[in-house]
Amino acid sequence: MKLKVCGMKYNPTEVAELQPDYMGFIFWEPSSRFFHGKTPDLPTTIKKVGVFVDAAIDEIAQKVEQHGLQSVQLHGAESPELCQSLKNRFPELEIIKVFTIKDSFNFELLTPYETVCDYYLFDTKGKLPGGNGYTFDWSILEDYPSTKPYFLSGGIGPDSTEELKSFLHSPASKYCQVIDVNSKFEIEPGLKNIEKLSEFKELLTNNH
Numbered sequence: 001m002k003l004k005v006c007g008m009k010y011n012p013t014e015v016a017e018l019q020p021d022y023m024g025f026i027f028w029e030p031s032s033r034f035f036h037g038k039t040p041d042l043p044t045t046i047k048k049v050g051v052f053v054d055a056a057i058d059e060i061a062q063k064v065e066q067h068g069l070q071s072v073q074l075h076g077a078e079s080p081e082l083c084q085s086l087k088n089r090f091p092e093l094e095i096i097k098v099f100t101i102k103d104s105f106n107f108e109l110l111t112p113y114e115t116v117c118d119y120y121l122f123d124t125k126g127k128l129p130g131g132n133g134y135t136f137d138w139s140i141l142e143d144y145p146s147t148k149p150y151f152l153s154g155g156i157g158p159d160s161t162e163e164l165k166s167f168l169h170s171p172a173s174k175y176c177q178v179i180d181v182n183s184k185f186e187i188e189p190g191l192k193n194i195e196k197l198s199e200f201k202e203l204l205t206n207n208h
């Protein structure tokens with residue numbers, strides 16, 4: 001099982017030393033984890049993800065080039081057309097389209113995105129577009145109708161380990177490829193708790 005650590009701000013270099021598979025930088029200004037400045041160079045084994053919320057395609061494209069992003073996480077109501085345009089401009093770019101879940105989810109919403117994105121990411125619906133720190137009922141994913149790999153996200157923290165272990169051994173996780181963590185591994189927004197992340201990574205490695 002792969003790991004994405006999102007919301008880099010104050011200590012990305014220490015996070016990179018843990019060798020997660022993905023590291024996310026939030027390019028949505030209202031976020032307390034908004035990243036400005038130069039992103040660090042990362043080992044080639046770590047994909048650099050830019051997180052956007054309803055940004056214009058030119059802004060996304062500019063950030064892809066400026067920061068050498070390998071992936072973009074589209075966390076708003078981005079259309080399938082926007083995803084397709086990004087693919088046309090950057091054929092190698094991984095496109096992760098986010099869908100938020102509350103008590104239930106209409107999986108038909110995925111259909112228009114099946115051919116235009118590489119991954120889905122399931123997060124919990126909350127007041128903010130992301131980074132709310134709440135989990136959703138993962139058993140909803142028992143009805144996942146696609147074969148596209150997905151990221152599991154939303155409020156996953158050090159206390160989620162037992163629940164996560166049981167999810168990862170259930171059929172609902174068949175297409176789950178990445179566990180995405182953010183606010184629950186922080187000392188303050190954007191400052192990640194390296195010790196807790198290291199323990200969590202160990203758990204993921206030992207379970208898959």
Ligand SMILES: O=C(O)c1ccccc1N[C@@H]1O[C@H](COP(=O)(O)O)[C@@H](O)[C@H]1O
Nearest residue numbers: 006031075130131132133154155182183
């Ligand atoms: O973290 C933020 O501030 C944020 C703002 C806008 C869009 C996405 C954001 N974070 C993403 O939200 C999910 C879940 O985070 P959490 O575990 O609930 O804190 C994660 O993918 C972050 O990338």
